Amino acid sequence: MTTTESRPAGTSGAGESTTLTLIQAITLGMQGEMRRDPRVVVFGEDVGARGGVFLATAGLQQEFGEERVFDTPLSEAAIVGAAVGMAVRGLRPIAEIQFADYMGPGFDQLVSQAAKLRYRSGGQFSCPMVVRTPSGGGVKGGHHHSQSPEAYYCHTPGLKVVMPSTPYDALGLLRAAVRGADPVIYFEPKRLYRAVKGEVPTEDYIVELGRAAVRQSGTDLSLIGYGGVMPDVLKAAQALGEQGVSVEVLDLRSLVPWDREAVMASVARTGRAVLVSEAPRIGSFMTEVASSIQEDVFDSLLAPVGLVAGFDTPYPYAQDRVYLPGAGRIVNAAVQTLNYG
Amino acid sequence: MIHPLPTPVQYLGEDGSVRPGVTLPGTPDDWYALWHTMLLVREYDRKLVTLLRQGRTTFYAQAAGMEATQVGIGRALRPGHDWVWGYYRDQGIALTMGARLQDLAAQMLGSNSDPNRGRQMPHHYGSAQINFVSASSSIANQVPPATGTALAQKMLGTDEVTVCTFGDGATSEGDWHAGLNMAGVQQVPCVFVCENNQWAISTPLSRQTASDGIVAKAAGYGMPGVQVDGNDVLAVWAVVQEAVDRARRGGGPTLVEALTYRMGAHSNADADAEKTYRSREEVQHWQARDPLVRFERFLERQGHSISAAQRSEAVASLHRQIDEAIQEAENSGQPDWRSMFEDVYADMPVHLRRQYQQLRLEQEAGQS
Ligand SMILES: Cc1ncc(C[n+]2csc(CCOP(=O)(O)OP(=O)(O)O)c2C)c(N)n1
Numbered sequence: 001m002t003t004t005e006s007r008p009a010g011t012s013g014a015g016e017s018t019t020l021t022l023i024q025a026i027t028l029g030m031q032g033e034m035r036r037d038p039r040v041v042v043f044g045e046d047v048g049a050r051g052g053v054f055l056a057t058a059g060l061q062q063e064f065g066e067e068r069v070f071d072t073p074l075s076e077a078a079i080v081g082a083a084v085g086m087a088v089r090g091l092r093p094i095a096e097i098q099f100a101d102y103m104g105p106g107f108d109q110l111v112s113q114a115a116k117l118r119y120r121s122g123g124q125f126s127c128p129m130v131v132r133t134p135s136g137g138g139v140k141g142g143h144h145h146s147q148s149p150e151a152y153y154c155h156t157p158g159l160k161v162v163m164p165s166t167p168y169d170a171l172g173l174l175r176a177a178v179r180g181a182d183p184v185i186y187f188e189p190k191r192l193y194r195a196v197k198g199e200v201p202t203e204d205y206i207v208e209l210g211r212a213a214v215r216q217s218g219t220d221l222s223l224i225g226y227g228g229v230m231p232d233v234l235k236a237a238q239a240l241g242e243q244g245v246s247v248e249v250l251d252l253r254s255l256v257p258w259d260r261e262a263v264m265a266s267v268a269r270t271g272r273a274v275l276v277s278e279a280p281r282i283g284s285f286m287t288e289v290a291s292s293i294q295e296d297v298f299d300s301l302l303a304p305v306g307l308v309a310g311f312d313t314p315y316p317y318a319q320d321r322v323y324l325p326g327a328g329r330i331v332n333a334a335v336q337t338l339n340y341g
Numbered sequence: 342m343i344h345p346l347p348t349p350v351q352y353l354g355e356d357g358s359v360r361p362g363v364t365l366p367g368t369p370d371d372w373y374a375l376w377h378t379m380l381l382v383r384e385y386d387r388k389l390v391t392l393l394r395q396g397r398t399t400f401y402a403q404a405a406g407m408e409a410t411q412v413g414i415g416r417a418l419r420p421g422h423d424w425v426w427g428y429y430r431d432q433g434i435a436l437t438m439g440a441r442l443q444d445l446a447a448q449m450l451g452s453n454s455d456p457n458r459g460r461q462m463p464h465h466y467g468s469a470q471i472n473f474v475s476a477s478s479s480i481a482n483q484v485p486p487a488t489g490t491a492l493a494q495k496m497l498g499t500d501e502v503t504v505c506t507f508g509d510g511a512t513s514e515g516d517w518h519a520g521l522n523m524a525g526v527q528q529v530p531c532v533f534v535c536e537n538n539q540w541a542i543s544t545p546l547s548r549q550t551a552s553d554g555i556v557a558k559a560a561g562y563g564m565p566g567v568q569v570d571g572n573d574v575l576a577v578w579a580v581v582q583e584a585v586d587r588a589r590r591g592g593g594p595t596l597v598e599a600l601t602y603r604m605g606a607h608s609n610a611d612a613d614a615e616k617t618y619r620s621r622e623e624v625q626h627w628q629a630r631d632p633l634v635r636f637e638r639f640l641e642r643q644g645h646s647i648s649a650a651q652r653s654e655a656v657a658s659l660h661r662q663i664d665e666a667i668q669e670a671e672n673s674g675q676p677d678w679r680s681m682f683e684d685v686y687a688d689m690p691v692h693l694r695r696q697y698q699q700l701r702l703e704q705e706a707g708q709s
Binding site for chain 1: 424426455456457458459460461465467468469474475477479482483484485486487488489490491492493494496497503515516519520522523526683684685686687688690691692695
């Protein structure tokens with residue numbers, strides 16, 4: 001099931017709303033969950049007095065105290081591992097990893113403990129926890145502050161993987177993640193933190209994991225992306241629209257689980273798909289989407305599935321903007337797909 | 342405090358005599374129960390090795406030689422109240438805390454009645470009933486979660502304690518240091534116990550660390566460290582009990598190092614231990630320090646000696662119980678293939694339902 005989202009599902013034009021940046025929505029999400037549920041705790045490196053290096057946790061320690069919002073030692077293994085143990089014992093941890101690039105030391109905790117505990121214990125123990133982490137490029141951060149490592153996690157059964165691109169989704173997905181029963185890694189496209197603004201209802205709502213959003217309806221081509229590339233995907237769709245191409249735009253929003261049904265419905269209608277992700281291409285999540293499309297709706301395809309991805313190089317500092325799939329590359333791939341045959 | 346005694350803490354001499362100045366924990370009834378549980382762990386070990394030889398299971402890591410350490414740890418805890426993040430070799434702790442033999446056996450066989458639903462290789466027991474978190478194979482990665490569980494216990498204002506166990510090899514992993522460091526900073530109610538059995542597969546302690554015992558590391562994390570004779574069940578019980586009590590009172594974490602020895606192989610994949618990496622003399626040295634024998638000598642000196650007839654009756658009865666448990670586990674059959682897709686998530690997501698349907702068609706085609 002898919003929601004069309006100029007206006008959020010379940011809200012009428014009459015509902016109260018505010019305009020927020022993506023990072024404000026995330027902060028508001030944590031604050032709201034902490035108010036709602038005393039079991040929710042927030043911790044990580046520098047999340048307390050400083051409010052996190054990107055200020056996502058700004059104000060939380062002041063409101064909730066040092067017990068519920070605290071700085072940890074500089075150890076991703078300790079942060080993720082402690083979250084596992086806390087979740088097992090009945091808290092609802094939200095752990096911040098300062099940059100997705102630094103998950104390395106905590107990787108084993110996430111994939112061997114968090115993701116496996118429910119399964120390996122036959123459902124006796126579980127880890128309802130959220131690991132939030134900024135990811136992606138476009139901030140001149142060099143390769144240790146710009147990577148898009150989501151595919152590593154998508155490959156791990158037992159984990160859920162989320163990446164919002166709008167304030168509305170950021171808030172709704174965060175609430176769903178915190179209230180859910182399973183471990184979630186919640187990637188935050190850091191270049192969108194303050195670059196996107198959007199309307200967010202003041203009332204409580206969630207965005208269920210595993211539902212794509214149709215950002216724009218169309219009949220000639222499906223452009224499918226998630227996370228940091230979405231503004232460029234929409235720009236490309238607009239440019240194509242100006243040339244008379246009717247483009248449908250899908251934002252996956254969550255990768256595990258992902259909305260296969262929505263993707264297939266769209267591609268079956270348009271017959272053409274271009275997939276966009278800034279992660280390196282080999283083994284990227286979009287290769288799973290491409291393979292699924294040819295498996296499910298091969299007969300509807302009028303052209304091979306296009307894939308615009310990051311290059312298979314470490315993320316470069318100086319060529320930051322060239323590396324990212326901007327609107328131009330997306331348009332080119334779309335034109336190739338449209339001109340096929 | 343236990344400090345007046347020399348390091349490592351020892352309550353019983355090797356001949357079963359009581360060290361001067363020691364106040365013995367427990368009553369004769371408790372001692373008898375300790376002996377009986379140690380005997381159970383020993384006989385379970387024997388039976389499981391046989392089970393392996395018969396090809397009825399595929400992996401087992403022996404605890405023979407480590408009974409005093411494990412039973413002493415388990416005895417210091419309140420089952421169903423305190424929590425354990427242990428490791429694969431901890432059957433002695435589980436049995437002391439009241440683990441059902443049927444559950445242990447079913448997990449060994451990956452059979453239908455396994456509380457873990459046949460999801461892991463053998464010998465990775467776990468039970469929510471006794472707050473014994475299902476073991477992971479990944480060495481030391483139970484350590485940061487144990488700190489987290491203890492932190493949650495503190496935040497929730499419970500008087501529960503977490504015990505985290507590991508081998509000497511585990512203390513080389515980054516996770517170990519990360520977990521102890523955070524436990525020290527947060528002053529959590531966690532007792533970390535190193536079951537130092539001198540070897541990590543074929544790597545001796547001297548190749549694992551350059552420090553003077555594992556206990557030396559405690560100072561680095563701002564917690565007390567106590568080294569104890571791990572073949573002395575009363576000393577282990579007392580030392581761990583004191584650490585547990587302090588943790589319960591809000592006094593923070595402790596690192597305990599129990600010096601012991603695994604008398605058997607690391608696991609069945611390591612049957613030639615004596616030929617390849619350790620000397621006959623070393624094994625004999627430790628066999629002479631068998632924790633069960635020492636405890637029987639102690640009981641005898643206390644006037645509670647266990648006669649040969651009593652002992653063999655107890656052994657026979659334990660064998661019967663273990664055999665029955667294994668039989669019951671075997672009779673429960675194999676877990677249904679369908680359950681493979683359950684418990685990945687709380688609810689089965691659509692991609693797994695899809696894969697399940699595919700396999701269902703294949704299975705049905707195969708069966709017809
Ligand atoms: C992270 C990791 N690395 C390697 C292994 C393989 N391995 C299994 S047991 C073991 C030795 C463990 O020794 P120790 O921690 O001393 O415990 P013991 O088995 O001696 O009780 C090794 C290296 C593993 N399971 N996990």
